[in-house]
Amino acid sequence: MGTAERKEREKLHRKEEIIDAAEKVFFDKGLAMATMDEIAERAELSKGTLYLYYKSKEDLYMAVICRGHQILLKMFQQAAATGEPTIKLLQNIGEAYFAFYKRHHDYFRMFSFSENSQLQSQVSEEMRMTCAESGQCIGGVVQAVIQQGKEDGTYRPEVSPLEMSFVLWAHCRGVMELIDHIKSVPSDGIKRACSEVDFDKLYRKSTAMLVYAMLTEEARKNFKLEL
Amino acid sequence: MGTAERKEREKLHRKEEIIDAAEKVFFDKGLAMATMDEIAERAELSKGTLYLYYKSKEDLYMAVICRGHQILLKMFQQAAATGEPTIKLLQNIGEAYFAFYKRHHDYFRMFSFSENSQLQSQVSEEMRMTCAESGQCIGGVVQAVIQQGKEDGTYRPEVSPLEMSFVLWAHCRGVMELIDHIKSVPSDGIKRACSEVDFDKLYRKSTAMLVYAMLTEEARKNFKLEL
Amino acid sequence: MGTAERKEREKLHRKEEIIDAAEKVFFDKGLAMATMDEIAERAELSKGTLYLYYKSKEDLYMAVICRGHQILLKMFQQAAATGEPTIKLLQNIGEAYFAFYKRHHDYFRMFSFSENSQLQSQVSEEMRMTCAESGQCIGGVVQAVIQQGKEDGTYRPEVSPLEMSFVLWAHCRGVMELIDHIKSVPSDGIKRACSEVDFDKLYRKSTAMLVYAMLTEEARKNFKLEL
Amino acid sequence: MGTAERKEREKLHRKEEIIDAAEKVFFDKGLAMATMDEIAERAELSKGTLYLYYKSKEDLYMAVICRGHQILLKMFQQAAATGEPTIKLLQNIGEAYFAFYKRHHDYFRMFSFSENSQLQSQVSEEMRMTCAESGQCIGGVVQAVIQQGKEDGTYRPEVSPLEMSFVLWAHCRGVMELIDHIKSVPSDGIKRACSEVDFDKLYRKSTAMLVYAMLTEEARKNFKLEL
DNA sequence: GATGAATGAGGCTTCATTCAT
DNA sequence: GATGAATGAAGCCTCATTCAT
The missing domain is CATH 1.10.10.60 (Homeodomain-like)
Incomplete structure (x- = not known):
């Protein structure tokens, strides 16, 4: 009915x-x-x-996390569906992640916090599962792109899509967390030292370094790595 | 007296x-x-x-963080003072960081948590400074090693020690956090998918990927990158 | 509903x-x-x-004060509504205040304490207002009676009801506070010196002194002031 | 030695x-x-x-009270020692009290607070005595002046110096407390109502009302009471 | 006489959660 | 399904006072 x-x-x-x-x-x-x-x-x-x-405050918190996951997933899916060459797709995803960090700053911070094990232990089994799944979907997009890239000869055959999706994901997150931290910490010492660092470029560079290492000799010819 | x-x-x-x-x-x-x-x-x-x-619970928390910083700093300093070639030194530091994560798991987790901005706002100005400084010393070790490697021709001239120390630090942290998270999350889905992943190796590989990208053509000849 | x-x-x-x-x-x-x-x-x-x-202990304290105000207000209103000549009404109010002091000793003491500025600063704005208003009502009764007395020729035309209500109120309170203090202080010295003082009479006498000063020449003829 | x-x-x-x-x-x-x-x-x-x-915080508090007493005592003594006619002397004392309230506002407030019975019970017997005595001295000055005025025919024979010193003291204090309270309370309602009241004048007027009532018929001829 | 580290009782207040309506 | 009054367990922190040096 x-x-x-x-x-x-x-x-x-x-x-x-x-x-x-x-x-x-x-x-x-x-x-x-x-x-x-x-x-x-x-x-x-x-x-x-x-x-x-919602069963508890913590569950509600994780529900917000899930919504953040959905947003990021959509951004990743769009980034991976432009029909561009696979090497570009991975860059797109990296850009999407950075855009997410910038546009959805608060979600990004919640993501980090949500991995706190004290928190996890207070979340209901059910919600934890839901959230874990929505998180995996995101990784799935990256994996698929890498797989595709392997198949079309962009990435080396020994590259493991699962592993590399982990590495890329963790790397990008680590770098953005650092950037976020430096920007938010009111330590003049650090700030001065970093005044010349262009963090946007640094993010791109560092990600490119990883991608570069994954490329086949052939693909490297068309890839200019700037440090 | x-x-x-x-x-x-x-x-x-x-x-x-x-x-x-x-x-x-x-x-x-x-x-x-x-x-x-x-x-x-x-x-x-x-x-x-x-x-x-100690002024508050939060200050005490940060004091523990500082102690963790000291431990890690010492490990980094030892790793960087073996007299080995500079390319090895960076690997040593990477290993030291990983060893720290494994031996001082709890400190590692506290490090992540300590960047929470809510927490920071409850810590006394004084303690925040102390902690920020102890954190910077650690980065300083990495920078110095990269600088040294630039000078002896291991790393490309366009490499910025400050930037690359950020990237390496953030990368390693990001990867270890991911590993830690996957291991602690009780999601069978993820666990099964990752059963074949050797995280220790993955950490080394991923770090090597970054290092590889920094090497001069000359240095790459002696560096075997395995993915 | x-x-x-x-x-x-x-x-x-x-x-x-x-x-x-x-x-x-x-x-x-x-x-x-x-x-x-x-x-x-x-x-x-x-x-x-x-x-x-109640928002805080202090607010609760002031809520008790308010109740005391209500009680005193009712006593004043009854004292002022006997239909007796206006000169008697003011005496009635004086008696009512004294009766309040004797019957509601604890409230009386709280009234004094409640004016402490440290306390006031800890009371919520809202409660402070409520209490101030209930306090003003009490003064209003006195004012009205004086006004009435002015109109019927009991009090001199130059008497200001607002001012005189302040003076009477403050005077009575001051005298009762003194009485209360002398009685409660365990100083034999004072006690002995005061053994012959009839405080009840003193209160009445002193109040009469003020009233006397307010009377028109005409009214004074019917008013016997005993010192 | x-x-x-x-x-x-x-x-x-x-x-x-x-x-x-x-x-x-x-x-x-x-x-x-x-x-x-x-x-x-x-x-x-x-x-x-x-x-x-000092035995306790409360004792220390009372020691400050004592100092305040000394200051006020000196002011009273000076006011009473000008050699002017006795009727003026009492006015002088009243003015001195008001000056004390204005110049030593904080002491004045402490005086009120110090009579709180909770506080008294926490003060050492010794300190309580000391303070009571210093307080009595002040009253003594007033008494002496009234006595003198009785003897020279200014005040009626039935006036009791002890009683009237109590009344005057209590009255003045009551009026000043009221003034202080009105000025410090942030209630616009009261403030507006009182905007036309000249509190300095009111204090003088009200005190004069009491003095007037004490005067002999003879003395009243030379005393102009303004309301 | 002076110190100041240590105590420890206890206060106010907050909130996630429940349950009767 | 929705409410919101009631709970009650705890938490952080303060501070007057003491006492060994």
């Missing part, structure tokens, strides 16, 4: 509204400082209702 | 004892779940005494 | 219950020594619930 | 220094918010030393 469907739709819609409110609060206050009261108020719902849809 | 000196020494010693206790609790419970009560009990001191030496 | 009304009523009732408990504790221990624990226990509520109704 | 004397002098001097520091802190923070740490720091002494000279 349409009734059940409608109910289901409404339920999903309500869940989205809650996340709308939650993410604003989490962005602003962080997990520890956020309160269910504030989220409820922002969602124009009672605190009790929040618990009707 | 010796009296003042002794007092000073005892004060420092007491601070160390407090950190001894604090780190055990933080390792075990994380910042949020750790309580000053437990730390005091473990240090066999009253809670009030803790506050005589 | 009646539901909302009932809820509202219950809420007010709960607030009253909390004040019931709080005033007992404040009377007994004073602000500094009173604890929210004890108030909660006396109210048979959890401590958290207290904070659902 | 001179040695013992010198020691005594030094001890007194040290006690004064401590009060110097303490009063600054109490003026600034009030009793509850003041800490022995801050007082010690301001006195450039260790906390332990404070306790060598």
